[in-house]
Structures are given as structure tokens and as C-alpha cells.
Amino acid sequence: MIRVEGLKKQYGKMEALKGISFEINEESIFGFVGPNGAGKTTALKILATLMVPTEGRAFIDGIDVLKDPKKVRRLIGYMPDFFGVYDRLKVTEYLDFYGSCYRIPAAARRGIISDLLELVDLSHKADDYVDSLSRGMKQRLCLARCLVHDPKVLILDEPASGLDPRARVEMRELLRELKKMGKTIIISSHILPELAELCAEVGIIEAGELAAVGSVDFITSQLSQDKLIQVKVQSGTGEASRVLREHPGVAAVNETADGVLQVSFSGDTTAQQELLRTLVLAGIPVLSFAETGNNLENLFMRITKGVVQ
Amino acid sequence: MIKNPVLMKELRDRVRTWRSPFLITFYLGILVIIGGFFLYERTMYGYAGPRALRMGMEIFNLMAVLQLLLIGFLTPGMTAGVISGERERQTLPLLMITRMSPLSVTVGKLLSAISYILLLVVLSLPLYSIVFFFGNISMREFLQAAGIYLVTTLTLGSIGIFFSSFFRRTTVAVVFSYGITFFLFAGTFFVAQMIRQIQQYASYAQGPVDVPFIIYFNPLVALGSGLPMGQNFLPFPGGMFPIKALAPWQVNLLLDAVIIIVAVGLATWLIHPLRAGTRKKG
Numbered sequence: 001m002i003r004v005e006g007l008k009k010q011y012g013k014m015e016a017l018k019g020i021s022f023e024i025n026e027e028s029i030f031g032f033v034g035p036n037g038a039g040k041t042t043a044l045k046i047l048a049t050l051m052v053p054t055e056g057r058a059f060i061d062g063i064d065v066l067k068d069p070k071k072v073r074r075l076i077g078y079m080p081d082f083f084g085v086y087d088r089l090k091v092t093e094y095l096d097f098y099g100s101c102y103r104i105p106a107a108a109r110r111g112i113i114s115d116l117l118e119l120v121d122l123s124h125k126a127d128d129y130v131d132s133l134s135r136g137m138k139q140r141l142c143l144a145r146c147l148v149h150d151p152k153v154l155i156l157d158e159p160a161s162g163l164d165p166r167a168r169v170e171m172r173e174l175l176r177e178l179k180k181m182g183k184t185i186i187i188s189s190h191i192l193p194e195l196a197e198l199c200a201e202v203g204i205i206e207a208g209e210l211a212a213v214g215s216v217d218f219i220t221s222q223l224s225q226d227k228l229i230q231v232k233v234q235s236g237t238g239e240a241s242r243v244l245r246e247h248p249g250v251a252a253v254n255e256t257a258d259g260v261l262q263v264s265f266s267g268d269t270t271a272q273q274e275l276l277r278t279l280v281l282a283g284i285p286v287l288s289f290a291e292t293g294n295n296l297e298n299l300f301m302r303i304t305k306g307v308v309q
Numbered sequence: 310m311i312k313n314p315v316l317m318k319e320l321r322d323r324v325r326t327w328r329s330p331f332l333i334t335f336y337l338g339i340l341v342i343i344g345g346f347f348l349y350e351r352t353m354y355g356y357a358g359p360r361a362l363r364m365g366m367e368i369f370n371l372m373a374v375l376q377l378l379l380i381g382f383l384t385p386g387m388t389a390g391v392i393s394g395e396r397e398r399q400t401l402p403l404l405m406i407t408r409m410s411p412l413s414v415t416v417g418k419l420l421s422a423i424s425y426i427l428l429l430v431v432l433s434l435p436l437y438s439i440v441f442f443f444g445n446i447s448m449r450e451f452l453q454a455a456g457i458y459l460v461t462t463l464t465l466g467s468i469g470i471f472f473s474s475f476f477r478r479t480t481v482a483v484v485f486s487y488g489i490t491f492f493l494f495a496g497t498f499f500v501a502q503m504i505r506q507i508q509q510y511a512s513y514a515q516g517p518v519d520v521p522f523i524i525y526f527n528p529l530v531a532l533g534s535g536l537p538m539g540q541n542f543l544p545f546p547g548g549m550f551p552i553k554a555l556a557p558w559q560v561n562l563l564l565d566a567v568i569i570i571v572a573v574g575l576a577t578w579l580i581h582p583l584r585a586g587t588r589k590k591g
Contacts (some may be wrong), residue, residue: 050402050582069583073406084400088325089318100314101407213566 001026001153001184002047007056009208016042018208019056020063024186024201029179031195031251032188034205040188041081043205044157047186048078060153072103077146081188083138087131091122091141094130095148102149116144120172120174136167156187167293172198172274228292229272231261234285243282247275262292315409315417316424319391322406323425336379336429340372340436348439365443367574370536372440375452376433376459380426381494384462385486387425388469391418393578397479405582412577419466419573426462427573430455453535457558461528464565465490467572473577485531500537519551531561 007016017039018255024030045051049069058065117123120140126286203213249267376588395401472482504521
């Protein structure tokens with residue numbers, strides 16, 4: 001549904017995108033993850049026909065976003081990383097305005113707006129001024145705006161930023177619902193776990209380059225050679241740390257403030273048993289020994305080297 | 310055009326604020342106070358005889374000039390923030406990805422400003438009943454003045470919209486829009502005066518020189534050339550205008566048409582999201 005080929009964008013001497021390529025299947029959710037300033041917004045703006053890339057091409061439903069932006073605009077709903085609302089309009093008027101901008105007949109708009117407000121759970125706020133809505137409500141209203149012309153593809157730039165935990169969960173549920181409705185969604189965030197359970201695939205971008213693309217499981221298996229093991233000892237963390245470091249499978253040991261040792265370890269489960277036995281035989285009072293899993297946060301920190309601040 | 314969503318939204322937006330009744334009161338208030346004072350002053354000692362014949366024309370001239378000055382005062386303020394305001398609210402990209410073309414956005418914004426000025430002109434119509442009470446004013450003269458209001462509003466509105474799309478900040482756009490408006494109303498007169506003096510000095514022996522071309526840009530001159538007794542308050546009385554085939558207001562109309570097309574065209578180009586392509590060829 002979405003195909004990006006060698007997309008580059010240069011602002012003066014600064015390269016915001018250094019030739020990224022990826023593909024997104026129909027009716028799936030693709031997570032675009034990277035630290036702030038990595039190039040996510042630039043890539044999404046190009047897809048949304050709001051920016052010309054320096055090089056490369058992008059297609060939505062087979063249509064070149066540069067050659068036929070008008071056709072592409074009918075297919076996409078774009079939600080930028082800011083609200084973009086008119087304060088002096090009421091909620092229904094706001095949606096009605098965008099509906100008319102998409103040339104939807106007035107008679108059809110009424111029904112569409114009512115359905116959309118129900119979908120984003122804002123029916124009770126239909127006659128309120130947009131200005132009076134909470135941040136989460138405004139965000140949901142903006143999502144409703146994206147849907148007013150029933151697009152096939154949704155391009156959402158940080159839709160959950162600045163939302164409280166409850167609003168985040170609501171937003172996630174809403175996106176799942178939209179996927180069920182057959183939408184293809186590309187969503188960006190700088191928080192990987194936020195997207196992990198939602199997205200079939202993620203692309204991790206840093207400093208304008210795609211560090212990894214694929215399913216969350218694929219990225220985990222491909223990119224994380226090391227496992228992270230947490231070891232808790234009753235006493236003698238220094239000694240435990242020394243014993244661990246001597247083991248050939250241990251790449252690094254990190255001692256946390258509460259006396260827990262985080263061990264970066266490569267090896268299978270038998271090798272893990274071996275490591276535990278080594279500790280016990282060395283007389284280390286081990287309280288717990290568990291693989292924490294390469295959670296996405298760790299993985300993200302490892303893949304992105306902190307080039308972008 | 311009436312179905313232009315931007316126009317409909319802007320119209321609704323304009324009448325929802327406290328500014329709207331304030332502006333209407335201000336506009337009509339100025340006309341009533343100054344017109345009333347003028348009327349009082351002229352009728353203090355009666356208005357019988359030949360004075361009465363001139364009265365209608367004099368009040369009409371005063372009201373027409375006053376109204377044009379008010380339009381010059383209000384239009385830049387109404388238009389200079391329309392695009393930059395969208396940028397500041399970050400709603401411009403959202404408009405650009407709809408099926409609205411950049412041209413329909415600029416035209417919608419311009420028409421909403423025009424509609425508001427027209428509303429003010431229509432609201433001031435009852436005041437003209439005084440003019441018609443004294444008589445001596447034809448409908449043609451009245452419509453001609455209304456036409457000049459409309460074209461001047463469109464011109465100043467287009468300039469306002471151009472600066473609004475050129476500058477990111479509304480305050481800068483407002484300053485430039487008022488600057489150009491001031492130049493059209495007063496600056497053109499001073500520049501013309503200077504040019505004329507230099508030319509007169511240079512061609513002293515050859516007799517009087519034409520009025521410099523720049524004066525055609527002045528909306529007051531356009532209005533004056535179409536008013537009864539308007540020749541009296543045109544600058545440089547007795548001076549010949551360089552284009553003999555057309556009346557000054559007709560030349561002004563043509564010049565304004567060019568300004569409107571260029572300003573709206575540039576504004577439309579400036580807000581086009583894919584305009585600034587720095588794409589490598591090949």
C-alpha cells in the first residue's frame with residue numbers, strides 16, 4: 001500500500017533523510033520509531049504530499065506522491081504532531097468545514113460527522129467549541145478530521161504525544177478499531193513500547209537512516225545477539241560482578257543503584273544454567289537470576305546510538 | 310464561489326467575535342459624526358438658494374472620501390493575518406491536503422474580507438438618504454463610487470493576503486500591508502509632487518507638464534475623478550493626466566486589476582506546499 005524508495009531530504013547542509021526505503025502492506029499498522037529529530041516528521045510530510053524530497057520516490061496505493069499529489073490526498077488522512085484547530089468553531093462545524101473542503105455533499109456530511117463523533121467518543125461534545133476540549137479530546141477530534149473523507153491510509157505523526165496514560169490507551173484502542181475497518185496506518189512515535197503491541201511492523205530511524213525494519217519479533221531476534229539477565233544477590237555485588245565478568249559469555253555487567261546486576265550475555269539456555277552454576281559455586285548468595293528479555297526500550301537504546309539529541 | 314468552504318468559515322468566524330459589532334459601530338460612528346458635523350456647519354445659517362444645490366454634492370463627496378479612507382484603514386488589518394494566522398495556528402498544511410486548491414484558499418480569504426467591507430458599505434446606505442434629500446447626485450455617480458470602493462478593497466485585500474503569505478508572522482505582514490496602503494493613499498501623491506516639480510523645473514520653457522503616471526495608483530484620485538465636482542479636490546488642479554483616452558478612475562481600475570492578479574497569484578504560489586522543490590534531476 002505504501003512504498004518508499006531511497007527517500008532523501010536535505011535542508012541546506014543538514015541531511016534530514018539519508019535515503020530510506022520501506023514498504024507497508026495493506027490493512028496493517030506500521031510504527032515509525034526514532035528519537036526526536038531523527039527524520040520521522042520529514043518522511044511523513046513527504047508521504048502526506050506536503051514536502052518535496054531531494055531525492056527518491058514514494059508511492060501510496062501505487063500512485064507517486066510527487067507526480068499526482070491530488071489523487072494521493074484523496075487516499076490519505078494526515079494528522080500532524082500539533083493540533084491544528086480553529087478555536088472559534090464548534091466540534092461539528094470543525095468537521096463540517098473539513099468535510100466541505102473534501103467536497104463531500106452537505107447532506108452526506110451530517111451522517112458522516114455523527115458516525116465519526118461516535119467513533120472517537122465525542123458525540124456528547126458535538127456542540128462545544130473546539131477550544132474548550134481537553135488535549136486528549138482535541139487529539140481524537142483531529143483523528144476524526146483525518147477520517148472525514150474515508151481515506152484508505154492514515155499518516156499519524158505522534159498522535160499520542162502529550163496525552164495522559166488513559167488517553168493513550170483510548171487512542172490505541174481507536175487505532176486498533178481503525179485497522180479492523182481496513183485502514184492502513186503509519187504512525188510515528190519516539191516511544192517504542194507504545195507502538196510494539198499495536199504495530200505489525202516497525203521501522204527504527206535515527207539521524208535520517210533506517211536502523212532496522214521488520215516485525216518486532218524479527219527485529220528483536222536479528223538485532224539482539226545479547227540477552228539481558230538480571231542478577232540479584234544478597235551481598236557482595238562487587239565479587240559477583242567480578243565472577244560474572246570472568247565468564248566468556250558475558251559482554252558487560254552493569255551495577256544498578258539498588259544492587260541489581262544487569263548482565264549482557266550471549267549464549268543459549270544451557271549456557272545460562274552454566275553461568276548461574278558458576279555464581280553459586282563461587283559462593284555468591286544469589287537471590288534471583290532471570291532473563292529480563294530484550295524489551296523494546298533496551299533494544300531501542302541499543303540500536304539508536306544517541307546521535308540525535 | 311459561494312460554496313467556497315474557506316469563505317463560509319471565514320464569514321462565520323468574523324461575525325462571532327466582539328470585533329464585528331465594534332467595527333460596525335466604529336465605521337458608522339465615524340461617518341455619522343463627521344457627516345453630521347459637516348451638515349451642521351453648512352446649514353447653520355440656512356441652506357436656501359444656490360448653496361442648497363451644492364449641498365447634496367458636497368455631502369456626497371465628503372462621505373465618499375471618508376468611506377474610502379475607512380476602507381483603506383480597515384482592509385489591511387482584515388487581510389494581513391489571514392494566511393499567516395493559518396500558519397501560526399498550524400492549520401495551513403491541513404487545508405493544503407484537502408481537495409481545496411491553494412487558489413481557492415486565497416480567493417476564499419479575499420472574498421470574505423470583501424464581503425465584510427461590502428456589509429459595512431451596505432450598512433452605511435441609510436446615511437446616503439441625506440445626500441438624496443438634497444439631490445443633485447445621480448445613481449451613476451453613486452454606483453461609480455461603490456465600484457471604486459469594491460476595487461480598492463480587492464486591491465488592498467490582495468496586497469494584505471500577499472504579505473500574509475510572504476511573511477510568517479502576522480505583525481510583520483500587518484506593518485507592510487499598512488505601509489503599502491499608506492503609500493498608495495499618500496505616498497503616490499508626494500512622489501508625484503516631487504517628480505512634477507523636477508520636470509517643471511527642467512522644462513520651464515515648454516510650459517506645463519503632465520501629472521506623473523504614479524498618481525493613477527492613488528485610490529483617492531480615482532474616486533475624485535468620478536465624483537461630481539471631484540476635479541476640485543484632485544491633486545494638481547489644471548494639470549493634464551498623461552493618458553487622454555481614459556479617465557483616471559478607468560486607468561486606476563486597470564492598474565488595480567494587475568495588482569490583484571499579481572498579488573493573489575504570488576500568494577497562491579507561496580502557500581503551495583510542493584512549490585519549493587529542491588529536487589535533484591535525473
